Amino acid sequence: MTISVSMTVNGKTVSGDVEGRTLLVQFLREQLHLTGTHVGCDTSQCGACVVHVDGQSVKSCTILAAQANGTEVVTIEGLADGATLHPMQEAFREHHGLQCGFCTPGMLATGYDIVRRLPDADEARIRRELSGNICRCTGYHNIVKAIKAGAEKMSAA
Amino acid sequence: MYNFEYNRPASLDDALKALSSGDEVKLMAGGMTLIPTLKQRLAQPSKLVDLSGVAELKGITVEGNAVVIGAMTTHATVAASAEVAAKIPALTKLAHGIGDPQVRNRGTLGGSISNNDPAADYPAALMALGATVTTNKRQLAADDFFAGMFTTALEEDEIVLKVSFPIPEKAAYAKFAQPASRYALVGVFVAKTAGGARVAVTGAGEDGVFRVAAFEDALSKNFSAAALDGIAIPAEGLNSDIHGAADYRAHLIGVMAKRALQAAG
Structure with a gap:
């Protein structure tokens, strides 16, 4: 039944x-071919699959496509404005907030969400808010730096 | 996961109809536990009834001397609620400490208590605050609602509508979180209520959440961390697993209870 x-x-x-x-x-990757959203653990722990649904950051491996019916979804593909990177993406590039890059789509989605909710978050708060995103390369220092810098860029923009 | 028929009723009546349709029906609240359970094929419903479209199950109100929270209210909403922070700040802290931000955006109070995971946070709050659970059929005291690991008094055709938390004089929750899952290895909720002190423990018991009579007696006389000195918790009936042996958890119950009391002031 479909x-x-x-x-x-x-x-x-x-x-x-x-x-x-x-x-x-699955709907995003396999039917819409938006493969920027990654599946890391498939057990809602790693956060590689974080997207925004109606403005909230969620783990897209733990939501049914049917539950997203009628919503507004933003994936990593929706952050940049054409060839111009989103300020948060630009900050990740500048601060080398990635190593292998697998977790990056989720880190960006969460980073953007943190700044939107908590524009003045300090480093400790950013780290707490990242508790649902795991980087297996353990490159957290630069990810946190990038989010802090992204926050400044976003508030200046 | 096995396939199922997906339903998203827009009203409680429609949800109840879907629930009694005779199939093997499972209710879904936030899905943060249910979807992983389905993936592992530990549950195989033929029909899933998603309650997220039922508006009457959402919301937070202060009614008399109680904070009333709708079953489908998310942890993030509770954590951000000014009413909850003003009346029962311990509940704010508890909600803010569940899972991670993405889980808190989806997970709900009703889902948490209906699942009654032995390491979930909310059951401790309901037990310690003497909360009342309202379903489509009746009202249940928290002490009667939780009935052992992953078990509640809920019947097959029963849906949790809301939970009423009496506002305590003082309360606090202290959790020793399992660092990977953020579930409670031991979580202790203490409350000074009109009817005396209440202490509930999650994460430690083989049968899920439980109250600690010895602590409650001592704290009803003197609501302070010092009142618990010398009261040992027996390891019998506590969980032992790779994260902690029963005697370790028994010790942690005392430690976390004292931390909660210090936080409650």
């Missing part, structure tokens, strides 16, 4: 047929 879903992804209306069990991340 369910027809329709949602806004990165500003565009998309629709498709999914099964009840189809995860949002």
Whole structure:
């Protein structure tokens, strides 16, 4: 049995047929071919799959595509403005906030969410807010630096 | 995960109809435990009823001497609520300490207590504050609601609507979190209520959340960390696993209770 879903992804209306069990991340990657969102652990621990649903950061491996029906989804592909990187992406580039890059889409999604909710977050708070994102290269220092710098860029923008 | 039929009713009546439709139906609140459970094929419902469309299950109000929280209210909403922070700040801290930000954006009070994970945080708050659970059928005291590991008094056709938390004189929650999962290895909620002191422990008991009568008796006379000096918690009936042996958890109960009392002031 399939369910027809329709949602806004990165500003565009998309629709498709999914099964009840189809995860949002499967819908994004396999049906919409938006493969920037990664599946790291598939057990809602690592945060590589973080996207925004109706403005909230969520783990797309632990939400059904059907639950996202009618929502507004933003993935890593929706952050940049054409060839111009989002200030948070630019900050990650400048501060080398990545090593292998696998966790980066989730780190960016969470980083952007932290700054939006807590524009003045200090380093300790940023670290706490990153508790749902794991970097297996353990490059946390530069990720935290990048988010702090991204916050400054975002407030200046 | 096995496939299932997905339903998202827009009202409580429709949810109840779907629940009694005779199939093997499972209710889904935030899904933060249920979806991983389905992935592991530990549950195989033929129909999933997503309660997120039922508006009447959401919201926070102060009613008389109680804070009333709708079952589908997320942990993030509770953590950010000015009413909760003003009336029961211990609950703010507890909600803010569940899982991680993404889990708190989806996970709900009703889902947490209905699942009754033996290491979940909310059951300790309900037990220590003497909360009342309202379902579509009845009202249940927290002491009667929780019935052992992953078990509650809920019947098959029963849905939690809201929880009423009486506002205590003082309360605090101290959790020793398992660093990977953020579940409580031991979590202790202490409350000074009109009816005396109440202490509830999560994460440690083989049968899930439980109250500590010896602590409550001592704290009803003197609500301070010093009142617990010399009261040992027996290791019998406590969990032993790779994260901590029963005697370690028994010791932690005393430590976390004292930390909670210091925080409660």
